[in-house]
Amino acid sequence: MAKLEIRNLNKTYTPKVIPVKDVSLTVEDDEFLTLLGPSGCGKSTILRLIAGLEAPTRGRITIGNRDVTNLPPGDRNIAMVFQSYALYPHMTVYDNIASGLKLKKTPTEEIKGRVAEAARSLGLEELMNRKPGQMSGGQRQRVALARALVRNPDVFLLDEPLSNLDALLREKVRAEIKQLFAEQRVPVVYVTHDQTEAMTLSTKVAVLNKGLVQQLDAPSRIYNNPANLFVAGFVGSPQMNLLTLNCQGRYAMLGDFRVHLPDIPTSPSQIVFGIRPENVRVAAAEYPHTIKGRVILTENLGMNYLISVRVRGSQADSIILRALLPTDQSWNEEEITLALPPQFIHWFDVQTGDDIVSRQKLAVGG
Known part of the structure; x- marks a missing residue:
């Protein structure tokens, strides 16, 4: 050997x-x-x-x-x-x-x-x-x-x-x-x-x-x-949603919606928010973290639809979120409410590109 x-x-x-x-x-x-x-x-x-x-x-x-x-x-x-x-x-x-x-x-x-x-x-x-x-x-x-x-x-x-x-x-x-x-x-x-x-x-x-x-x-x-x-x-197809967002206190601003930041020592002025399209859901009543937007493009991939959503409150074309949904899923063609499960959200440093949560765990010996 x-x-x-x-x-x-x-x-x-x-x-x-x-x-x-x-x-x-x-x-x-x-x-x-x-x-x-x-x-x-x-x-x-x-x-x-x-x-x-x-x-x-x-x-x-x-x-x-x-x-x-x-x-x-x-x-x-x-x-x-x-x-x-x-x-x-x-x-x-x-x-x-x-x-x-x-x-x-x-x-x-x-x-x-x-x-x-x-x-x-x-x-x-x-x-x-x-x-x-x-x-x-x-x-x-x-x-x-x-x-x-x-x-x-x-x-x-x-x-x-x-x-x-x-x-x-x-x-x-x-x-x-x-x-x-x-x-x-x-x-x-x-x-x-x-x-x-x-x-x-x-x-x-x-x-x-x-x-x-x-x-x-x-x-x-x-x-x-x-x-x-x-x-x-x-890594990943469709590619992960990666959006540079402004921060207010302990929240990142995704259009009109606030997404709670991870537990990190300082509150940055900007952060990169990431979530894979297959982890974005059509919102159900039990989801606390939701956003609203308008569907601007639907692509039929056979087993799934890949939809592009312009998030409400963002400037035209500035914040587009993609979701991978099963073909038996239905939604309002004009406006859709999407859930962002916190366990699937990734956070990256704007300057270094490093994953912030993993870096924090390493810093404290986790």
Whole structure:
């Protein structure tokens, strides 16, 4: 078993181009870590640094307590699955899967056994004599996965392996990947900009932006307890409502309505209010925290309606709140009363973007 650790990793190309600034991560034997973030955030560069395809400017990489920072890729015992599949077009499926083992001069009988096992686990038995050009994208991706599996590596690295697949096929292969790597018991590092992949596959997610880790946590905590404005805005679809509001005493002013602030030492002049559209409700009698507004847009998403509401008392277009409502829900098209359950409200500092409540808990040792 091998634990992957990276400490204070930095990659600098020029003084203005620093894709990885200072990243420290640990991935245990049975963990599936996803690096999630927008294009240019540094996630693929981190993967290439772990693989040895690029050398870090600073920092240290260890696999199973072995320092591999300056080792070539072939000496790290890692297996990488690329976005482009990277299959040999002139080779059959069998030869593609076996290629890495042959380079290591693995005995022929052992190669046959490992290839047969990987092909069986990925449903490739009937395709062993085909070449990549004779297969679909999903089949080629499974061949690339099988080629990684047969190597029995210390670490698996996957660089956006599903991005070239259509939506239905992506969902199918995603489920296969989850089952497959649950059985491997080695560290897995997966790179994607797709939050659905990150949330469904991972035991841990590292959300990155501008070369820094914004939050490292379990998927449920990334979603329910975002550490800052970037994480809150990036994770979730539809995106979280994030509104900068003026404060009066212990209240934030949402149009004509007052929302009680959390228990923090000082009362700010402004604060960022956040609530996910699926946590906004059509008000019932038992809800004490409600606002009124006019529905200005309704989008049918199939299972739900996404409605945009201009909050009463706000200036035109200045405060728009979105709510995700079931399609069997009815409301007055002219005016709607919405409930904002306090347990789903997030508060962020206007200047730093940090979650205020979590920061306060840390300050008092909670």
